[in-house]
Amino acid sequence: MDWYSITFSDRDEPKQKIQDVFLKYFTTSGAQEGMGVFAMQVQRLNATTFYFTPAAAAIAKLFGAVNCEPPSSDGIKLLFGPDTCWDLFPDKA
DSSP: OOEEEEETTTSOOHHHHHHHHHHHHHHHHHSOOOOOOEEEGGGGTTTOOOEGGGGHHHHHHHHEEEEEOOOOOOOOOOEOGGGGGGGTTTTOO
């Protein structure tokens, strides 16, 4: 199953817009298990990379996110979605 990511400069960070769209999809899909959005700050670029779980692919595509490898759980935080999204990271025990 594919993960998606997109990076925005911190100046243009669309966190509120992502949240609004996520909440709409999440509630209309019946709070689908595994649907989540993670974020990681990229200090050297003054940017934030948003990672969309496979269950959030439709949302990712709305923002122009591209296919990516599953991210590492190091330094990443869950922005939107249930805590069970952490189960998608085998290295997070």
